[in-house]
Amino acid sequence: MNLPATDIRTAPAEKAPKRQRHIAEEFRGKFYVYFCVLLMIVIIFSIVYFIASRGLAPFIANGVSVKEMLFGLKWNPEGDPAAFGALPFLFGSFATSLLAAVIAAPLGFCASVFMTEIMPKFGKTLLQPAIELLAGIPSVVYGFVGLSVIVPFLRDTFPGQGIGILAGALVLSVMILPTITTIATDALRSLPSGLKEGSYALGATRWQTISRIILPTTLPSLLTGVVLGIARAFGEALAVQMVIGNAPHIPHSLFESATTLTSIITLEMGNTTSGSLHNNALWSLALILLLMTFVFVFVVRVLERRVKR
Amino acid sequence: MIIEIDKLNLYYGDFHALKNVNLSIPERSVTAFIGPSGCGKSTLLRTLNRMNDTIPGVRIEGDVTIQGRNIYASETEVEVLRKRVGMVFQQPNPFPKSIYDNVAYGPKLHGRMKKAELDELVERSLRAASLWNEVKDVLKKSAWSLSGGQQQRLCIARALAVEPDILLMDESTSALDPISTTKIEELTRELSKKYTIVMVTHNMHQAARISDRTVFFLNGEVVEAADTQTLFSSPVDQRTEDYISGRFG
Numbered sequence: 326m327n328l329p330a331t332d333i334r335t336a337p338a339e340k341a342p343k344r345q346r347h348i349a350e351e352f353r354g355k356f357y358v359y360f361c362v363l364l365m366i367v368i369i370f371s372i373v374y375f376i377a378s379r380g381l382a383p384f385i386a387n388g389v390s391v392k393e394m395l396f397g398l399k400w401n402p403e404g405d406p407a408a409f410g411a412l413p414f415l416f417g418s419f420a421t422s423l424l425a426a427v428i429a430a431p432l433g434f435c436a437s438v439f440m441t442e443i444m445p446k447f448g449k450t451l452l453q454p455a456i457e458l459l460a461g462i463p464s465v466v467y468g469f470v471g472l473s474v475i476v477p478f479l480r481d482t483f484p485g486q487g488i489g490i491l492a493g494a495l496v497l498s499v500m501i502l503p504t505i506t507t508i509a510t511d512a513l514r515s516l517p518s519g520l521k522e523g524s525y526a527l528g529a530t531r532w533q534t535i536s537r538i539i540l541p542t543t544l545p546s547l548l549t550g551v552v553l554g555i556a557r558a559f560g561e562a563l564a565v566q567m568v569i570g571n572a573p574h575i576p577h578s579l580f581e582s583a584t585t586l587t588s589i590i591t592l593e594m595g596n597t598t599s600g601s602l603h604n605n606a607l608w609s610l611a612l613i614l615l616l617m618t619f620v621f622v623f624v625v626r627v628l629e630r631r632v633k634r
Numbered sequence: 635m636i637i638e639i640d641k642l643n644l645y646y647g648d649f650h651a652l653k654n655v656n657l658s659i660p661e662r663s664v665t666a667f668i669g670p671s672g673c674g675k676s677t678l679l680r681t682l683n684r685m686n687d688t689i690p691g692v693r694i695e696g697d698v699t700i701q702g703r704n705i706y707a708s709e710t711e712v713e714v715l716r717k718r719v720g721m722v723f724q725q726p727n728p729f730p731k732s733i734y735d736n737v738a739y740g741p742k743l744h745g746r747m748k749k750a751e752l753d754e755l756v757e758r759s760l761r762a763a764s765l766w767n768e769v770k771d772v773l774k775k776s777a778w779s780l781s782g783g784q785q786q787r788l789c790i791a792r793a794l795a796v797e798p799d800i801l802l803m804d805e806s807t808s809a810l811d812p813i814s815t816t817k818i819e820e821l822t823r824e825l826s827k828k829y830t831i832v833m834v835t836h837n838m839h840q841a842a843r844i845s846d847r848t849v850f851f852l853n854g855e856v857v858e859a860a861d862t863q864t865l866f867s868s869p870v871d872q873r874t875e876d877y878i879s880g881r882f883g
């Protein structure tokens with residue numbers, strides 16, 4: 326009966342230094358975390374601010390109209406009168422990325438269904454590493470392969486030079502295949518097994534279960550993968566630039582030279598001086614890319630919320 | 635006898651999970667499988683609708699005859715078998731679809747139906763699962779918005795909608811509260827007038843309350859199969875007596 330009382334009296338004196346050490350450690354940990362978070366926020370805001378201040382300059386200081394930039398067909402920032410129509414680039418960027426997604430999405434879904442439902446063992450040991458390898462290949466290699474294989478093939482098979490939207494989209498589709506497949510595979514793997522069993526137990530075949538339960542249930546996640554793939558394709562510069570031809574106009578067919586926002590920025594930025602109107606106009610294009618990224622992130626967020634429900 | 639199991643052996647790889655099981659299950663009755671965890675109750679239940687087929691490394695010897703047909707014969711179509719032998723799982727597993735579409739899912743798999751016919755079938759199934767009154771106004775709502783007990787009855791309705799002859803229930807009340815459990819127990823009794831029900835349960839009182847016959851398993855073997863009354867009041871085997879009197883398991 327006496328023992329606990331003594332314990333309580335002596336305890337604070339003994340534990341005090343230990344407690345202090347905890348507080349110091351706690352403080353240090355907190356400090357590191359807050360510092361890193363703050364640094365990241367500062368970096369992000371600086372980038373956004375920098376792009377926005379340069380990218381908005383042509384509209385504010387030089388009186389270029391937003392309408393011209395978004396819908397104008399002629400791009401000649403050095404000319405007299407200067408023209409800032411970026412519609413052909415916007416068109417090229419959207420056309421290549423969306424077409425790439427249209428090509429890659431079915432392939433990615435099929436690959437992930439195959440890896441999770443049909444041959445899990447083969448999928449895990451061979452197909453998945455192979456697809457992940459695709460993600461690690463540098464874009465210049467993709468562009469090179471596209472230029473040496475896809476472009477000649479298209480030139481021989483279809484009318485035109487082979488370069489153009491389709492060549493760009495084909496190269497991009499291979500590049501975004503890992504994104505789409507990996508996300509789809511994760512989604513299919515995380516599907517509760519009870520759902521599949523429930524379907525089989527009612528006498529459903531494997532294909533009925535895949536098409537009526539598995540794909541509809543995981544659809545928001547699958548779309549998330551597609552949107553992230555599009556975002557990656559939208560921002561890819563080098564590989565597309567090597568096979569698209571870089572002619573600044575809206576093409577009449579898939580096999581005619583075209584260009585994208587990213588191609589124009591990489592091609593022209595070396596020829597401009599910092600602070601010039603031309604240079605700032607390129608920043609406007611970068612700003613458009615940034616805003617598109619926001620849109621993609623937003624769409625992904627909305628889809629993710631639907632997954633959780 | 636609607637189900638006849640003859641010298642059944644099942645292996646998971648090297649593991650001998652069911653050992654020489656011989657068992658007959660009468661029509662329109664409730665048969666309960668009891669026994670300690672890991673003794674093979676679920677395994678045997680899942681051989682009856684061939685749900686073990688999908689597990690890699692499973693090997694099955696012996697015969698299972700349902701309604702006079704050997705279900706492990708090469709000409710048996712599993713889809714047709716599973717239409718005749720429905721299953722309700724331990725965890726309620728409604729599809730992320732509307733209540734209506736959950737029930738209509740099975741019938742739609744097995745052939746086209748007119749809208750009116752399908753509506754009628756959905757209502758009949760939900761009534762049979764005594765869920766109709768609770769959901770008749772919210773058929774378009776997501777099945778995931780129902781309570782656990784309602785979800786389980788929805789799963790029963792879903793199974794009934796393909797008009798099976800046999801219903802397998804694997805600890806179908808173990809994830810539910812007492813009131814939902816009672817509801818499903820009453821429902822099981824009611825359904826046994828039309829269907830043959832085989833259920834796995836850990837709850838011996840439940841087996842005693844609702845089953846006509848009880849089968850006691852131990853380590854993959856059938857130790858004793860008898861009328862529920864007989865098995866609980868005067869078990870023949872010492873191990874059965876030890877188990878039902880709570881001396882192990």
Ligand SMILES: Nc1ncnc2c1ncn2[C@@H]1O[C@H](COP(=O)(O)OP(=O)(O)OP(=O)(O)O)[C@@H](O)[C@H]1O
Nearest residue numbers: 646649651669670671672673674675676677678689
């Ligand atoms: N997929 C599997 N692979 C390998 N062994 C398995 C598999 N499923 C079950 N087993 C083994 O087979 C034995 C019987 O399992 P089963 O699930 O039939 O037991 P149970 O009687 O239903 O147990 P419980 O009451 O806990 O549900 C167990 O020893 C288990 O470890």
Ligand SMILES: [Mg+2]
Nearest residue numbers: 675676677834
């Ligand atoms: Mg079990």
